[in-house]
Amino acid sequence: MFCDSAFRQKRTIIFAAFLLSTFIVGIAGALQAPTLSRFLSYEVNVNPIFVGTFYSLNAIASIIGSFMLAKYSDVKGERRYIVIFCCLMGLFNSLTFAYTRHYFVLITVGIFFAALASAAMPQIFALAREYAVKTGRNVVAFNSLIRAQLSLAWVIGPPLSFALAMNYGFTTMYLSAATMYVIAMIVIMLFLPSVERNPVSKADLNALPSDPDQPIFKNKNVVFLFLATVFMWTANMMYLIDMPLYVDEVLHLSTSLPGKLMGIAAGIEIPVMLIAGYLVPYIGKRNLILFAVICGVLFYIGVITFRGELALLLLQLFNALFIGIVANIGIIYFQDLLPTRMGVASTLFNNGVTCSVIIGGMIQGFISDMYGHEVIYYIALAMMFISLVLCLQVKTAR
Template sequence: MEEKISLKQKAYIILGSFLVAAFIIGIAGALQAPTLSRYLAKEVQANPYQIGLFYSVNAIAGIVVSFLLAQYSDNKGIRRNIILFCCLMGIGNCITFAFSRHYLLLISVGIFFSAFTSAAMPQIFASAREYTDHTGRNVVVFNGILRAQLSLAWVIGPPLSFTLAVKYGFTTMYLSAAAMFLVALLIIFMFFPAIRRSAPASKTSEPKEKIFRNRNVMFLFIASISMGTANMMYSIDMPLYLNQILPSAPSLPGHLMGVAAAIEIPAMLVASMLVPRFGNKNLICFAVICGIIFYIGMIISQKEWILIALQVFNGLFIGIVASIGLIYFQDLLPGRTGVASTLFNNCISCSIILAGMLQGTASANFGHHLIYILALIMVSVSLIFCLIITNPVHKTKHLKN
């Protein structure tokens, strides 16, 4: 009896460590991402084209590195060790940005560290999926709770990021993010399970999966890129846009991100529980419609209270897609959780590439308002692809288990 209780307690500790690590790494990311465009513009004196180029190069490097790490982890790598390495790279990345203001150094050395850092979260989600499958727990619900940790981090992170950057400077802000990675590294080292996979099983199943020949995977991939491009253009441009139209409210971008993230948390949890009843497709289509409403509002209004109210739709849009999208990819690629999680993450990276190019070019030549028109078009395109996705019958059964 005592052994069973100890094993049960150990399982709860491991599950808790996933949640805490995801939250802390989320905080580290939420400290850096919201102010990156302002950091590059003010501290590094980068022009709009250089800012767009930086986002694009950073995304390309992240795609390549995270996909290679995903293949390695699915075949024979221990995910725990990979995540530890990614956290070390995160510390290096934060230190580089804290003490350097040279564009060429940041776009080379900084992005080298950032590329490995970006693989941490998909590896955590893959490891969590692997562990919950192994222990027979509810995969969808735990994934929703895990995704909610990121949203909770984004409730705290953006306002804190702007506060640290404005009051204490970017060096303090980046060193704070480095401290978060260090804490996460210690938690992962002490509590994460070191799960080994047999190489023969991976080699047997991998050739059967033709990712880019899977019609549903490709439709979901295109839809996710379209949604992500709209969201990333908004994330990159919004601090600059609000600084132009509402210069008297320098902390407003952080508050908008925080409100949206606060909506995302219940949206993620509720969506994960509604999957068996409504299905992935219906929930994601509902989320995209919320996104369409949000960008229409961004186009037609510049009032502060309306921008805050619109975050309800933005939070539903991002929260549901973030919660359900990852599970959707994992279920469409059974046995390859690392690749599936990374594919979902790489949708975001591909979105950053497109968003960086579009935002830099559009804002420099036509002004910030065009960004939100383009975002509306992107979200509308994603709705079309979501509608034509068909769900394999066996995936639905898996979700209900």
């Protein structure tokens, strides 16, 4: 009885450590990202071209760095130590930005540290998946609770970032992010487990629609899912960038409305993630993803059709269903297709989102300048339809 109680207590501590480490690493990222353009413009004093160049190079470096660490982690690296290493790189990155105002240093040394730090979250999710499988937990529900912590971090982080930067300066803000990385490393070192990876059985591999160990670009299911991820998140990124301008310049609605729309969507997303996690055994991952993308299609049809404040507020239900389900189930979908390469699978989902940041920013800037803001939402709708078609091509395990 005592051993059973101690075992349950240990599992509870490990579960709490996963939640806490995800939240803290998420807060560290959410402190830095929202104010980066302002930091480069007003503290480093560079023009918009250099700001855009920094964002593009940073995104590309993050894709490369996280993918290289993912491949290494799947072959021979212990994931817990890799997460600690990534947090250490995040600490160095925060300190670089706290004490440096030289653009060349930031775009070289800063981006180098940021590229390696970007792998922290995918590696945490890969470790969580392996731990859930090893201990017989509900994988999807476990991931849902952890993913909800990241969403919560992005609800709290951005307003905290602006409050710290505007009231106490960017040095204080970046030192706060550095502190988060230190706390995360302590939690991970003390409480996260080292998980021995079990080989996937031949029966499980035979049940997959394609060989998970073949090169990524030859695995049609992974390629279709990755492209679908890029298209759906590019549509979402264009909306996030353009919506405040669209509301102000085209619809002439309240300047506080964009904040309300984002806040309502973020608030609904968290319970959607948790509910979706518990529905997977009954509905299936593929069906949930398809439902989410259809909600995304309906959302952009609504944005194009309706122009009133109340309608836009109500449409956030469809937006939250789309984002909440895809953000939670999407990463597990990749992991299911690549059961022997958890690090690569988690990183592919993360890199799909990162690619969408680059593409969405470029399309929004060019199209809105040349053709106006309304065209953005027609393009987003087309991308959601393409994403739906691609998702339909993805075959799941038998």
